[in-house]
Amino acid sequence: MAWIKHVRSAIKWLSVVLAVLLSLFLVHQCFLPILAFVFPSLSSAFFDLGVYGFYPTQQFISFDLLGPQPKRLRWDDRCDKGYIMTTPNGPSVERPGPMMLDAKGELVWISDDFGATANFKVQRYKGEDYLTLWSGEKAATSGKGVYFMIDSTYQVVRMVSAVGENLFGDLHEFKITEHGTALLSVYNTTTADLRGMGRGRGANGWIVDNLFQEVDLETGELLFQWSAAANFDPVETYMTNPFGGYWESIPFDFYHLNSIDKDSLGNYLISSRHFHHVTCISPTGEILWILGGRDNQFKDLSDGKATDFRWQHDARWVSEEEGILTLFDNQKAGPIHSDAPASRAMFIKLDIPNRTAELVQSFESLQGILASSQGSVQVFSDSHQTFVGWGSAAAYSEYDQAGNLMCETHLGASWFYWFERFKSYRTTKSFTWRGNPKNPPQAKIDDDSLFVSWNGATEVAYWALEVSRDEASPEAERDDPAPGAQTEALRSQRWENIDIIPKTGFEGAFDLPSVPSSEKPFTHYRVAALDKEHAILRYTELIGYDDDDTESSTLMILFKLFLVIGILAGVRLMFKFYRSGQSFRSWSNTQKPVWADWSPPSTYVRRARRSMPFEWIQMKWTGARRPR
Structure with a gap:
């Protein structure tokens, strides 16, 4: 047929x-x-093709978290300073959290203690540098959580929350001002009249109201609050969401506020992704002017190129005197909103009294990345170089003052950026951060090599391997109590310095020497972290070669034993099952054990998911000290 x-x-x-x-x-x-x-010369092309994976990582012997395997597509020695702050997340990231890299993309510090994080950067408060980040529970394109301030020893010293009942800090902004206050974003679900949108939406439709607050860091007092819903009609949004607005569980995010800045006059500069505009708001809450979008108030002197940004992020003042601001122009928001072939960093000059706007510069990536979300632009005041994080694309670039691309680094395969397998809300760079971790360096022996690393340390220039032939006392087995200090037990133990290597990358490796049978064998090893003047910063804990080897061998023997027992038990169960005359089909229809179909009630799940991040916050905050 x-x-x-x-x-x-x-x-x-x-x-x-x-x-x-x-x-x-x-x-x-x-x-x-x-x-x-x-053919090593083809490695860059194969990297971007995903041959090594969507997000290639490297493992360490002395440290249990993974680091990236960056690919530098373009490099200039002018980029070879500073530390890069990023927050990897996405399907290809096994354990998300804040991550610090050196200028060449090698791991410096990483932590999975904070779970989902965003907005990781270095900020200054009362004359000291702090790492700041948002941590909490992500919900679609926003988040509910708190902000942490971390000192140079990588200890949490302050937690900042949104002010108000049932209000939580959103991931998009946490900026510390020079007056000791913090600007933070808040996404709050509420109702609004959505009849103008049509499609059956009612007078009490559900929206995400975008608030921003200014909070006193010392007292926690709310100093200012502004609401997008109180100033703009949701009907005027550019965003489309066929399911948004009907139910509280799927509110319509009509405005999407994603950055807050403040000028010397106390005015606030905010960016709205879904209104395509940048707005200036007075200290009393009055809208002073609007750049871009439907309500644009500026004449474009660049044939529309200064005001045609779409779905943008990270609007900042670079020079108030010259009226120059920067922003990251995404030009895309998901698969159905694409307005240009590539994203760009923009420098826009405003003449506010005369309401004119002019495009000064715009930068694109080496391969024309089109980032559908996130992104950041940072200008360094000393060098006037510009650092761009490409948001949902796993890449960052650096440009000179004239706008020439100096450096570009990829952390993931560029052919698959549209999958968003690795993304970071913002990527920034700091030249002032100095890390001196509270925890000591870590060392571990594998085969005939000793590996050492120190998560977060920025001042290490060399590693020095020391050995002892003496039996260590129990006191000596513990790490020295303070950086560079030694206990009496350690001082009485004799140590020989047998090798020094420069620190290159996150982890260093020593080849362990063999000892002639005529000499007394080594009993313990330790490694000293040295600064560039060869001063001792900290020692690792003592490690014995025989102990480490015995422990590894014991674990392997136990693993093999349990594997054999498991296989034998499985074969016996299958044989017994076969002899009983049953089939897999008949077994599937028999009554299942209670645990097979058990699941917690939906109300319990919702309650647990709401409480989990806040129980964790309480745990992290316990014992944290406030900076003076």
Whole structure:
């Protein structure tokens, strides 16, 4: 019959397509890695093709978290200073959290203690530098959580919350001002008249009202609050959401406030992604002017190129005197909102009295990245260089004053950026951060090598390997109580310095020497972290070669034993099941144990999910001290 012929033809073509896809997969996963090994010059192209994975990582022996394997597509020595702050998250990131890299993309510090994080950067408060970040529970394109301030020893010293009942800090902004206050964003679900949007939306539709607050850091007092819903009609949004606004569980995010800045006159500069505009608000809450969007009040002197930004982020003043601000122009918001082939960093000059706007500069990435979300622009006042984080694309770039691309680093495969496998809300750079971790360096022996690392330390220039032939006392087995200090037990133990290596990358490695049988064997090793003047910063804990080797061997023996027991037990159960005359089909229809179908009530799940981040916050905050 004819339909059988059509089915056979469809199966034939489906088989051909599957065979082609399988062949491409095998070439991608097997042949290309071999080709990259033979021809190293092709590694950059293969990196962006995802041959090494969407987000290639490297493992360490002395440290249990993964670091990135960056690919520098362009490099200039003028970029070789400072530390890069990013917050990896996405499907390819196993354990999200704040991450600090050196200028070349090598790991410096990483933590998974904070879970989902955003807005990680260095800020100054009362003359000291702090790492600041948002942490909490993400919900679609916003978040409910708090902000943390972390000192140079990587200890939490202050937690900042939004002010108001049932209000929580949002991930988009936490900026410390020079007056000791903090600007923070708050996303709050409420009702509004959405009849003008049509499609059955009512007078009490559900929206996300975007608030921002200014809070006194010392007292926690609310100094100022502004509401987008009180000033703009949700009907005027550019965002489309066919399901938004009908139910409280799916509110319409009509405004999407994503950055807050403040000028010397006390006026606030805010960016709205879904209104395509940048707005200036007075200290009394009055709207002073609007740049871009439907309500643009500026004449564009650059043939529309200064006001045609779309879905933008991170609007900041660079020079109030010259009227220059920067922003990250995404030009895309998801698959159905795409307005240009590439995202860009923009410098816009405003003549506020005469209401004119002019595009001064715009920068694109080396490969024309189009970032559908997130992104940041940072200008360094000393060098006038510009650092751009590409948001949902795993990349960052640096430009000179003339706008020439100096450096670009990829942390993920650029051909798959549209999947958003690795993303960071903002990526920033600091030249002032100095990290002196409270925890000591970590060392571990693997085979005939000793590996050492110190998570977060920025002043280490060398590693020094020391050995002892003496039996250590119990006191000596513990780490010295303070950086550079030694206990009496350690001072009485004799140590020999047998090797010094420069610190390159996150982890250093020593080849352990063999000891002639005529000499007394080494009993313990330790590694000293040295600064550039060879002064001792801190010692690792003592480590014995035989103990470490015995422990590894014991664990492997236990693993193999349990594996054999598990296989034998499984075979016995299968044989017993077969002898009983049952089948897998009949077993699936028999009564299942209670735990197989058990799930907590939905109300319990919602309550647990709401309480989890706040229980965790209480735990993190316990014992934290306030900066003086």
